[in-house]
Amino acid sequence: MDYEQGMIGRGRDALEMIFDADSIKENLIDDIQIDSEIGPGAVVGTGLLDGEKATFIANDAQAINPRFNVVYFGVIGMEEAYKMALAVYNTMEADKDKPLEQKRPLVLIVDTPGNGPGKTEEIFGMNKATGGYQLALAEARKLGHPIVAMVIGRAISGAFLCHGLQADQILALDKTFGTMIHVMPLTSIARITKIDIERLEELSKDNPVFAAGVDFFHKLGGVEEIVNKVEDMKAIIKKHIAEVREAKKAGQAEKLGPWGRGALGDERGGRVVRKKIIEKMTEEYNAVADKYLNA
Numbered sequence: 001m002d003y004e005q006g007m008i009g010r011g012r013d014a015l016e017m018i019f020d021a022d023s024i025k026e027n028l029i030d031d032i033q034i035d036s037e038i039g040p041g042a043v044v045g046t047g048l049l050d051g052e053k054a055t056f057i058a059n060d061a062q063a064i065n066p067r068f069n070v071v072y073f074g075v076i077g078m079e080e081a082y083k084m085a086l087a088v089y090n091t092m093e094a095d096k097d098k099p100l101e102q103k104r105p106l107v108l109i110v111d112t113p114g115n116g117p118g119k120t121e122e123i124f125g126m127n128k129a130t131g132g133y134q135l136a137l138a139e140a141r142k143l144g145h146p147i148v149a150m151v152i153g154r155a156i157s158g159a160f161l162c163h164g165l166q167a168d169q170i171l172a173l174d175k176t177f178g179t180m181i182h183v184m185p186l187t188s189i190a191r192i193t194k195i196d197i198e199r200l201e202e203l204s205k206d207n208p209v210f211a212a213g214v215d216f217f218h219k220l221g222g223v224e225e226i227v228n229k230v231e232d233m234k235a236i237i238k239k240h241i242a243e244v245r246e247a248k249k250a251g252q253a254e255k256l257g258p259w260g261r262g263a264l265g266d267e268r269g270g271r272v273v274r275k276k277i278i279e280k281m282t283e284e285y286n287a288v289a290d291k292y293l294n295a
Contacts, residue, residue, distance in 0.1 A: 006178035007111070007230065008153035009061040009074070011043060014109050018150070018234045019047030019056065029055060029090040039083035040065055041074065049105070049238055055091045057084050057163070058109035061153070070116035076159040078121040081129035084163065088136035092143060100144040101249060105241045106137075110164045111153030130162040137166035141257055146244035148237050151214075151223070155181045168244040168256040169224040171236060175214045181222070182212030221265030 007014060015024055026045040027034040034044060040063040047056050061074035071077035076084075088106065095103050115130060141147050149164040151172035160181070164170060173179045186204060190197045204211040217223050227236050247255050254260060265271035 006153065007173060008178055009111065010152065011058040011060050011074070011109050011111050012062075014111075014150070014152050014230075014233070015043065015047065015056055015058055017230060018107065018109075018237060019049060019054075020051065023048035024056070029087060030094040032090040032094060034083060034086050034090065039077070039079035039081075041071060041076070042080040042083040043109075044083060044087035047107075049107075049234070049241075052105075054105045054107055054241075055087055056107050056109065057087050059111045059153075059163070061111055068116070068118055068121060070118040070121075072116075074112045074154065075114060075116035076112050076130065076163055077116050077118075078124060078126040078129045081126070081133045081162060085129070085133040085136040088133070088140050091145065092136075092140055095145070101245065103144040103146070105146040105148065105244075106140060107237060108147065108149040108164055108167055110149055110151040110155045110160065112156065112159040112163060113154045114157035114159045130158065134162045134166050137162075138257075141166065141168055142253070144248055146241045146248070148240045148244065150227075150233060150237055151179055151181060152177075152233075153179060155179075157182075157184055165222075165258065168247075168260075169240045170222060170261070171225050171227055171233075171240065172214045172217070172223045173230065173233075174226050174228045177230075179214050180212065181214055181217045185212075186210070216270075219265070219268050219270035221261040221263070221268055221270060224261075224264070 024045060024047045026043060027036045028045050041060050043058040043060045045056060047054055059074040065071035065077060065079060068077050071080065091104060091106060115126065137147060147167040149167035149170045151164065151170065155164055172181065186197060186200045189210065190200055200210055214223060214226055218226055224240065225236060227233055244256060262271060262274055266274055
């Protein structure tokens with residue numbers, strides 16, 4: 001199959017490339033069944049990575065949710081987030097009695113343009129569902145499950161916040177595949193910050209805070225490694241799962257997840273004032289802490 005035009009919309013193809021042939025079982029975590037009717041844009045289940053059992057959670061950008069008009073093209077809506085959270089909690093349940101080194105990995109295949117909050121979803125709790133998915137991943141990470149996110153297309157806004165940013169480590173295909181990573185478009189940043197769009201466009205040329213893209217996110221520490229060939233995804237994912245396991249075994253959880261990405265951004269020169277801000281906040285907190293903690 002030709003992937004020169006990119007991997008956007010090819011979440012299921014990515015699963016076939018990453019997991020062993022004929023090993024993918026959708027909506028099933030061991031003997032725990034997940035309702036296949038909910039969240040058609042969320043593809044969850046179990047597969048084998050060179051014989052090792054792993055949970056996968058992916059976006060199917062070809063699917064449309066018939067119950068919510070705004071949920072299509074990889075958008076993560078209320079049902080999708082709920083289904084993804086179920087896959088994580090069922091994984092934790094299946095492995096609850098296993099030692100740390102035997103906790104199965106979770107592989108997140110990311111290709112989402114964001115959340116699509118329609119009025120109905122907002123009323124019935126989309127934010128609770130997406131928040132619940134974030135919490136599930138954070139809990140799984142702390143229990144010892146290695147979590148690696150592989151960005152194959154779009155990783156944008158609040159959807160990436162719940163489907164990707166809670167991973168231990170994040171990988172991404174090279175920008176030549178059309179891969180996109182950003183918090184929000186410059187037009188939205190301009191509206192919020194009141195900074196002229198022309199100034200933001202100038203800043204976005206070399207400032208990773210304002211710029212969009214895999215390279216800039218890599219400099220910020222948000223992407224652990226850039227993958228240059230789709231054929232390499234499986235091997236590199238396996239490598240990072242092994243690295244995550246080793247770090248957790250050594251009690252070095254601070255090198256993983258959101259905190260680890262902050263430290264990595266320091267090393268790469270993408271977060272030049274992060275340490276100063278943390279030190280200043282710690283200093284100011286310590287100056288008044290006794291007044292409140294002992295009150």
